[in-house]
Amino acid sequence: MRIVFMGTPDFASASLEALLENSFDVAAVFTQPDKPRGRGMEVSYCDVKKVALAHGLPVYQPTTLRTEEAVDQIRSLNPDILVVVAYGKLIPDDILAIPQYGAVNVHGSLLPKYRGAAPIQWAVLNGDDITGITTMYLASKMDCGDIIYQAETTIGEYETSGELFDRLKVLGADLLIKTLHDIESGTAPRIPQNDEEASNVHMLDKSICPIDFSATSKQVIKKIYGLQPWPVATASIGGSDLKVFKAVYTHRNYDKVAGTVVAADKNGIEVVCGDGDSILITEVQASGKKRMTASDYLRGHPLEVV
Numbered sequence: 001m002r003i004v005f006m007g008t009p010d011f012a013s014a015s016l017e018a019l020l021e022n023s024f025d026v027a028a029v030f031t032q033p034d035k036p037r038g039r040g041m042e043v044s045y046c047d048v049k050k051v052a053l054a055h056g057l058p059v060y061q062p063t064t065l066r067t068e069e070a071v072d073q074i075r076s077l078n079p080d081i082l083v084v085v086a087y088g089k090l091i092p093d094d095i096l097a098i099p100q101y102g103a104v105n106v107h108g109s110l111l112p113k114y115r116g117a118a119p120i121q122w123a124v125l126n127g128d129d130i131t132g133i134t135t136m137y138l139a140s141k142m143d144c145g146d147i148i149y150q151a152e153t154t155i156g157e158y159e160t161s162g163e164l165f166d167r168l169k170v171l172g173a174d175l176l177i178k179t180l181h182d183i184e185s186g187t188a189p190r191i192p193q194n195d196e197e198a199s200n201v202h203m204l205d206k207s208i209c210p211i212d213f214s215a216t217s218k219q220v221i222k223k224i225y226g227l228q229p230w231p232v233a234t235a236s237i238g239g240s241d242l243k244v245f246k247a248v249y250t251h252r253n254y255d256k257v258a259g260t261v262v263a264a265d266k267n268g269i270e271v272v273c274g275d276g277d278s279i280l281i282t283e284v285q286a287s288g289k290k291r292m293t294a295s296d297y298l299r300g301h302p303l304e305v306v
Contacts, residue, residue: 001183003026004081005048005052010169011085011086013169017173027077028059029048034046065089065092081099081103081180082099082102082103090142103137104180109131110133111147115144115201116201117201117202118202118203121226122226125161130155131168134147135175136148148189149175160225162228211233211234211235211244216274224244240287251277255276256306261303262305268282
């Protein structure tokens with residue numbers, strides 16, 4: 001089976017590596033154009049491009065696929081199938097029509113739940129107990145194609161989105177290999193999605209970072225872990241703006257206003273939430289400082305406790 005692979009971030013690179021390890025014929029890789037990254041804004045390669053170059057694969061980086069040139073490039077590669085994993089661009093219908101087996105996608109949710117961007121983060125942010133991976137055939141509308149296979153996994157109570165990413169990219173790569181083998185053998189199922197059960201999610205940005213302590217303790221905890229590694233939850237405590245990296249449930253309840261600091265000691269910073277339950281913040285980062293335990297932060301920034 002001759003494959004043209006389309007993907008960009010680390011989540012996608014795991015699938016590309018799995019294809020190569022399983023001796024699939026990857027004709028070429030399409031990925032997003034190189035962009036400035038990091039504090040120095042130096043141009044660097046994305047994860048998929050690094051893997052492709054390491055294996056001597058041809059790499060194409062068009063700014064858009066909606067050109068005759070892009071269509072001709074893919075047609076000239078004569079793929080049997082397109083594999084698309086977190087590519088970051090919609091694939092036009094005239095490109096989807098080129099391969100005999102069409103195009104398959106690896107998506108980080110149990111579709112039709114969480115169509116769209118950042119499905120892994122939203123599963124954590126929303127406090128889901130279970131999420132997973134879906135392989136599906138690509139269609140004109142985003143994430144609406146027929147489902148091939150799904151694999152479930154539980155989400156840890158204090159698991160960050162980054163940690164879940166690392167698990168799901170491996171699960172996705174494994175499911176992709178099974179999917180391609182079964183498509184080639186003609187045994188892969190094709191299950192239409194139920195649009196009535198669909199939900200859509202959007203990309204994250206820094207506007208979502210501030211913690212609203214009037215939310216429940218679970219909502220606050222899930223925000224802290226759901227927004228890692230980026231853009232990271234923030235809180236204004238004692239007049240200082242802090243990035244919040246770790247917190248735990250205390251299983252204590254108070255008749256106090258949400259946001260009240262009820263303890264600040266060697267254990268951390270205990271804050272009351274909207275349901276009366278408190279959480280204990282244990283790891284923070286002040287502006288211009290390194291990430292540290294809350295107890296270390298308190299040594300130089302004592303807080304008034306109510």
